[in-house]
Amino acid sequence: MELVYDYPLYRPPSESRSLIFQVTLGCSFNKCSFCNMYRTKDYSERPLDEIFKEIKLMAKYFPNTRRVFLADGDAMNLATEKLIDIISRIRENFGSIERISSYSMPKNLLQKSPQELKSLKQAGLDMIYLGIESGNDKILKKVTKGATSKMIIESCQKAKDAGFILSCMIILGLGGKTYTKEHAKDTSRIISTISPDFVGALTLYMEPNIEEEFYEKFGEQFIPLEDNEVLDELYWLIEDINLSTDSIFRANHASNVYAIGGTLPKDKGEILQKIDQLKGHPELFKPKVLRRF
16 A cells, blocks of 8 residues: 655655655755755645545554654644644554654744644654755855755754754755855854754756756856765865764765765774765776766
8 A cells, every 4th residue: 555645755764764754745845946846746735634645545554663753844844733633643543653854945944833843842842954055155045955054054053952852954056166165164153053853965866857957146257066075075065074973975976976874973993084085996986877866
C-alpha cells in the first residue's frame, strides 16, 4: 500500500526510510534562484481531513513506522494549531514513532512566537531542516534567498531554544569564483554562531531550466568553481568553523565532488587532511554526470 503523492516530492537524504505526509504542497516563497524543487507547483495547504485519513490508513499498513517527515518544503508555514493537530494525530496513530521532522525557512521560525515553537516541540515535532546556503549577505541577496544572515541566526537560535534538533544545509560554490573566500569565511562564522546539531554541505547544481534566471538575478558575471576550487572552499570553511559543542558534518550529498564527513570539532584535522589528499587525486572525484540534487 502506498500514499498517492503530488510530485515532485523531496526529502532530506537522512529521511530516506521515513514515512512522508504531504501537509503542504510546494513552497510559499519559491523565489530562491538556485532552487528548482517546487517551480511546477503553486503553494497550498492540504485539508486536515485528507491528512487525517492518510495518517489513519498508513497506520493500518505500517504500524511500526519509526520516523515521519512532513512535506513539502514549507510545513512550518502552517498555522501552529493546525500543525499541532497533525503532529498529535501522527503520535496517536503510530505507537513506535521516534522522530517527526520537517523543512523550515528562516521566515517560518521568525513568524512563530517562542511559545508556539515550544508547543510544537511538546506536541512531538522533533527535528527541523533549515537551509543556510551562505552566511554572506551579498550572496544571499544575489541568489534571492529571502533572508539575511541575521535572520538565519535568529531563526536558528529560536529553534534551538525551543529544543528542536537542528540540521542546517549550506551550498558550496554558491558565490562562484568571485566570492568564494567571502562565502567560506562568512558561512563558517554563521555555523560557529548557530552551532547546529547537523551540518550538510551540498555543491551548487542547477537544472538547465533555471540557469538563465540564476545568472540574471546574480547581477554580475557568475564563474562556477572547478572541482579543486570546491575542495579549496570546503577546506577554508572547515578550517574556520569553531564549535564548543559537537556537530555532525557531512558533505556526502549526490552533488558533492567526494563524500567527506566527521564530527566537529574533534575530527577537524582529519577532515582537512582528507581534503588536502583529494586535491592531488582528481581520479577519485565523483563523475560529473552522477552529480545532481
